[in-house]
Amino acid sequence: MNMIVCCKQVLDPEAPPASFKIDPATNKVVPPPGVPPVISPFDEQATEAALRIKDKLGGKITVISLGNNLARDVVKKPLSMGADELVLLEDEAFEGGDSWSTAYALAMAITKIGEYDLIFCGRQAADWDAGQVGLGIAEFLGIPSVTVAKKVEVIDTKARVERVLSDGYEVVEVTLPALITVSNELGQPRYATLKGIMVAAKKQPIIWKPANIGVEPSQIGATGRRLKLFRLFQPVKEAKCEIVGGDSPAEMGINLALKLREAKTI
């Protein structure tokens, strides 16, 4: 099994909402000081999905991350979990892309890698929440895709995927090669082992510039966008919460119920 996992480095989505800031002049998010970036959580689950297949059938897992100035200890995490190879599409020209230009560059890199049976992506990246790049890569490569997987198994020449629906799930069989996007229902990604961390520390990522994958800088990153960002802003919220008092928790409970009756919500 040759597998590829696309992992994006993002701002930590679990950082406290109060620390979230935008620079209106540049339409960009200001990274909160002291909060390191992370691999987008669904991408860790995508890595886990590939590792579970490798555990059973063996094979090679290549991770690709696209961006600029990527933090090595962050993007190496999938290696420390058990992935084999790391390819970084790292250049200024890759920055500021939308789903279109990102999927295009990733598809070109995957074409260069050449051999693959399964490609995994997260269902959506935790920064822009687009949820498109996986399907886009599949369209570029002309391969089938299945989204929001909670379980993936390979049986002969097919993958059997449990796909999450709003009222349950369906089991889908897809011919290989295929692209699968993974959701949190897959379960906890494994922790890095000490040995894994040591192996990852020594491993040099392969770095590709636009020319290495045969793309023009104008087709990728911010200049390759099809969706123009017009404005980025924080919705204003006025705190108006009325906290009920009480001498004991039980009294608070009673007062809260009375409040709701008073406000005619019950």
Place this chain on the structure above:
Amino acid sequence: MAEYKGVMVFGEVAEGKLASITTELLGYGRQLADELNEELSCILAGNRISGLAQEAIAYGADKVYIADDPQLSDYQGDSYSLVVAEIMKENPPRIMLLGQTSIGRDLAPRLAFKFQVGLAMDCIELSIDPNSKLLQQTRPVYGGNAWATFVCETFPQMATVRQKAISSLERNESRKGEIIPVTVKLDPARIRTKIVDRVKEEVVGIKLEDAQVVVSGGRGIGSPEGFKQLEELARILKGAVGATRPPCDNGWVPTTWQIGLTGKIVTPDLYIAIAVSGASQHLAGCSGAKTIVAINRDPEANIFKEARFGAVGDWKQILPAFTEKIKELVAE
């Protein structure tokens, strides 16, 4: 190719009826089409759905394309994207709207990449720029911490719309429209997936999406037993129970109970959030509630920024008395 004209929506069918997202999309589409002074069309795909064409017209469509075929009885990315792309090619829309649902999330990107255009997912506001006549698409990003407005200068301009972001128009039975049957020609070799099984989570009581009262629990509930107390409160209020992601991930409750950005969107009159921190990704699913009530032991919890009423303390000590009092008040 013909000129890009009009607004087109992809309608969904659920249990033999137009899904609520369809009537919402028609409402939105109608507004945009009127502003542009162009037509609103609706695609309906499925098996034995022709009877719903008139319904789509009653909710605002001028034209309905009906792709009625046994091969479309279940949604599959390959088959649906081929059929819908064909209709879009024959009748190129200026604007194409889909719902941010299981189906729309899967179908919209496939179409956008086929047509080589940008796509804004999960929009909560759409408007026409008066000067350029281009569609302005506003959607939450960074889990809801920020909103972004996008513009796409190529056609069709595509968006998916968050569920319950707008209310449907009144049904108007006297509206007239045109119904256009579409012949479905699918080459089986191009359908590379096969659905071999479907497992449906049984819902006892009121469906979460339809409930007027939702009692929702977070990580702080700590166990499946804890959720039993929430179910008791929901029963008294004739509501449903929901959850944040951790209780679902931990297996305390079914995953279908998850509310939020990647879970269900609920807009009840009353939302009671217990031991929920109020992460933006969770609020994405409940901020449309009329009144939010929070019980949390952390006075700084973000949920109090969204809530109307709150109590600060251990839910295990507050909830029994709260539930008891509610029971009494409701019985009066």
